[in-house]
Amino acid sequence: MSRTEHAEVDFDAAQDLPALHELLDTVQMKNGWAKPTPSLYPQPKQVFVPAHWRYRDARAALHAAGRLVGTEWAERRNLIMANPIPGNDYATVRTLVGAYQMIKGHESARSHRHTPNAMRIVLEGSPDMYTIVDGVKIPMLAGDILLTPNGCYHGHLSESDQEGYWIDFLDAPLVQHLGPMFFEVHPDALEKSERVDAHSPMRFAYADYRPRVADAAEIAPGVRSLELGPPKLVTFDRVVLQLAAGTQWQCARSTANRIFTVIEGEGVTHVDGRTFEWRTGDMFALPSWYPYRVDASRDALLLRVSDEPLMRMLDWYRVDMSAGQ
Numbered sequence: 134m135s136r137t138e139h140a141e142v143d144f145d146a147a148q149d150l151p152a153l154h155e156l157l158d159t160v161q162m163k164n165g166w167a168k169p170t171p172s173l174y175p176q177p178k179q180v181f182v183p184a185h186w187r188y189r190d191a192r193a194a195l196h197a198a199g200r201l202v203g204t205e206w207a208e209r210r211n212l213i214m215a216n217p218i219p220g221n222d223y224a225t226v227r228t229l230v231g232a233y234q235m236i237k238g239h240e241s242a243r244s245h246r247h248t249p250n251a252m253r254i255v256l257e258g259s260p261d262m263y264t265i266v267d268g269v270k271i272p273m274l275a276g277d278i279l280l281t282p283n284g285c286y287h288g289h290l291s292e293s294d295q296e297g298y299w300i301d302f303l304d305a306p307l308v309q310h311l312g313p314m315f316f317e318v319h320p321d322a323l324e325k326s327e328r329v330d331a332h333s334p335m336r337f338a339y340a341d342y343r344p345r346v347a348d349a350a351e352i353a354p355g356v357r358s359l360e361l362g363p364p365k366l367v368t369f370d371r372v373v374l375q376l377a378a379g380t381q382w383q384c385a386r387s388t389a390n391r392i393f394t395v396i397e398g399e400g401v402t403h404v405d406g407r408t409f410e411w412r413t414g415d416m417f418a419l420p421s422w423y424p425y426r427v428d429a430s431r432d433a434l435l436l437r438v439s440d441e442p443l444m445r446m447l448d449w450y451r452v453d454m455s456a457g458q
């Protein structure tokens with residue numbers, strides 16, 4: 134710009150800063166010298182809070198919803214573990230959502246696909262209950278973990294007399310934040326499928342991973358850890374943790390957001406002066422930058438889902454060893 138070109142606004146007319154700020158408003162600019170909240174700060178400011186949800190509550194509510202929410206909404210007959218902070222009705226932690234879901238006996242939930250990556254752990258299943266992933270029927274037995282990555286068609290079908298319960302995990306809050314959300318229903322509503330594949334790479338069978346975690350190396354006294362994969366999802370991982378009764382597992386705070394599900398057992402999580410007494414089927418959220426301690430009062434098996442792969446990919450994974458461990 135040459136010096137002879139004039140600004141649209143005569144900023145030289147401003148006699149003081151308030152007057153300059155007023156003129157800045159007319160050209161849709163904000164000053165950086167008197168910003169009310171800093172844009173950069175010394176360490177993470179966590180807005181989300183640690184939280185705990187009980188399966189016995191979720192199960193009873195979903196059973197009731199089975200009477201009141203019709204089959205046409207079956208794929209949305211779920212309970213969202215929205216973090217209890219003002220203005221939030223979805224995310225469990227900043228990047229991830231966890232939701233309890235139920236399908237009635239001999240019911241189906243229409244097939245669809247979306248850009249968010251999804252995963253589920255079955256709480257109450259049956260050999261006659263399936264997730265159909267890209268045309269293949271994958272059995273859903275209790276403890277099984279099933280993947281439906283970005284873009285894969287998936288629907289649910291029960292040929293059982295029993296209600297089936299599971300927990301879904303999605304990176305949808307992250308996708309909402311970044312923008313690339315796409316969702317579509319399958320043209321056949323429920324995707325046609327004849328082939329059953331219990332050995333699909335999209336299924337981590339409880340019967341397979343349970344003995345493997347028992348044989349895995351200890352990562353802390355009384356704690357064994359098994360990361361399930363491949364395949365891996367780009368944004369979040371799944372780690373099965375076995376805690377022996379009496380274990381007290383102190384975990385340093387890190388930049389990863391985590392959601393735990395109790396596959397088996399009972400225990401207590403201590404975080405931020407609070408205690409969560411958990412048992413089978415419960416979930417608890419541990420947002421990033423909170424140190425916490427997980428105590429097993431009985432032998433326990435936990436599933437930990439976290440955005441650690443995302444943080445590592447972006448080179449933003451940090452652990453604060455000074456604050457516990």
Ligand SMILES: [Fe+2]
Pocket residue numbers: 245246247251287
């Ligand atoms: Fe889905």
